[in-house]
Amino acid sequence: MSAQRWTLRGAHTEYTVTVPAHGRWLELVAWGPHGVSEGPSPVAYDGPVPFLTAGDAAPIEYATDADRPFTGADLVVETPSGQRRVGFGHTGARADADGRELAVDFADRVTGLRATVHYRVPAGTDVVQRWVELTNGGGYPLRVVRALSGGFNVPTPHGALLSHQWGQWSQEFQLSHVELGHGTFSIGSSQGVPGHLHVPWLAVRDTAAPTGAAWGMALAWTGSWEISAERDTGGLTRVRAGRQLVDGPLELAPGERLGLPVVAGAYSPDGLDGLARVWHTHQRLLAADRLTPRPVLYNSWEATYFAVEAQSQLALARIAAELGVETFVVDDGWFVGRNDDTAGLGDWTPDPAKFPAGFDAFIADVRALGLNFGLWVEPECVNPKSALYAAHPDWVYSVDGRPLTPVRNQYLLDLGRPEVAEFLHSTVDGLLRRYDIDYLKWDFNRPRTEPGRPGGIGPVDLDGAHVANLHRIYERLRHAHPGVLIEACAGGGARTDLAMAARADVFWPSDNTGPLDRLAIQYGFLHANAPHLLSSWVTDAPGLFDTRPRSLAFRFVLAMAGVLGVGADIRAWTAAERAEAAGWIARYKEIRDVVTHGEVHLIGGPDQARCAVQYTAADESRVVVLAWHTGHLDGTGLLPSRPVRLPLRGLDPVARYRHGDRHYSGSHLGVVGLPVQWSPTHDADLIVLTRD
Incomplete structure (x- = not known):
């Protein structure tokens, strides 16, 4: 048979796959911005493979243990006699006219097992959703020993820079980065829930371009799971994601069907910050008509x-x-x-x-x-x-x-x-x-x-x-x-x-509401989740890991980064504290529509002098900036010092923005940055810029 090829199109991206002429598997051609597949594939390889098989080096989308016997399969199935090595052959495909849905069918002639590899790109997003349906078309039961949802192939010619989120109870969503030259990196949970220890989310970049293209993977599964990334000697990083079968193999009786969880892939040319916005758009569409500003x-x-x-x-x-x-x-x-x-x-x-x-x-x-x-x-x-x-x-x-x-x-x-x-x-x-x-x-x-x-x-x-x-x-x-x-x-x-x-x-996101601890938790959370999902309380609790005190203003501005809540014993607050709290709550109500629906940019981080989140309204009429002081002061008022500058993103460089009696050009805010001056009593700020 001749090779077949399909391209799925997102708002700004495309995902192109092919079934080669041999028909044994489906493989990636290219994944990135529109037009990326018009040229030689960045992940294809058809050269020699000493001590391996062709499938071990190929960018296979869904691999059985016959396809990839040495470098890791997505699907391993066992017969009643204990034999393995399911080998598929292509049997058909269905694609919609809009280039947003695709289903590719395969079958194993020995066991009768059938597999349909599904793709969907929700309208208006740059996320490709993938899942697999298995059907036992044979005459005897099968045991599914490994049942991942798919493999994503990412070109990393200079090395893979992996970003993941680790944690524990009260210290969730800690963003960390690992350089993977060769070998395998894996995370997961065997707890029956996604767990505190790791988040079912991973991002991959090439080490030579950390602020450039970023590919992300996230799993839609609320039980035990696993994600692994392996970089081969040819510069390809393959990410496998899906269920972890903690209860042992799954029994698949004759005629029975098994649907595997959706695993989603995302692409952005703008690094982790841009990748976060791709996930935010996707989750807002998941919320559909329930995406409304949440009550305080x-x-x-x-x-x-x-x-x-x-x-x-x-x-x-x-x-x-x-x-x-x-x-x-x-x-x-x-x-x-x-x-x-x-x-x-x-x-x-x-x-x-x-x-x-x-x-x-x-x-x-x-x-x-x-x-x-x-x-x-x-x-x-x-x-x-x-x-x-x-x-x-x-x-x-x-x-x-x-x-x-x-x-x-x-x-x-x-x-x-x-x-x-x-x-x-x-x-x-x-x-x-x-x-x-x-x-x-x-x-x-x-x-x-x-x-x-x-x-x-x-x-x-x-x-x-x-x-x-x-x-x-x-x-x-x-x-x-x-x-x-x-x-x-x-x-x-x-x-x-x-x-x-x-x-x-x-x-x-966490039972830890201590201010600086929570700042790190929310920073990681917003890389993988939209603000409408982030519930945050203002409390009087100290941090468990960073006990430096912060003001009531800091705690309110921090909780405004998502869905504002209060959890302190407000009976013990003074009249001044209650008045301040009422003022912050009123201000939050004025901006929460922008926080809920706005384009998010993460500026700096909890371990840097710059730390802020920018929310830009869809019509660009308002820009909300939440900023926090994370470290030591610079001798403010006694020694030469200058304000911290927060470089804002995505603004029209020729537009003018005002905050109180100050006016800025979009160019100034992007290149020089919005100034914030911290002091012992001023450690956070909410700044709303209005476009003139």
């Missing part, structure tokens, strides 16, 4: 912890309303048996001792203050001391004969079981129907430790079943309660991925 919220956790009761909550609500807060969220501690973290999870009934006039009356009192009402839940978990666990001990993950592993004094419900999924959905849906709730903070405070179900039932894809039902419940709740905003939390930022970005309205 108050959360009671750091003020009262588990000591929740009506009068103290109403005292907080009254002050919050005076500050200009719009939604009041009652956190953990509102339900029966919940006076600490050892009991109560699973019994989602308001505690009548804490709300003697009734929970309905309490909510009405909150709403009478002009506030919407929100509630914290952790429906996937259960305490041993709860009525639910007493009634259904078999509903938690367990291994026969083995002790259960408590984490935070709780167990994890097996959401893959239909009866558990129905209980969980009916519980949350019942709360939303019974009470006047506008906001739901959905938490998840432990990973899965037990790989089994009572009775030794198996093998079961526990991870896949849990994720599928979690996504389904979110979708059902959003359909039934479209006005309710859902915040996804997992002990902080352990559940952030593209699949959740399409289902949740906002993410809680």
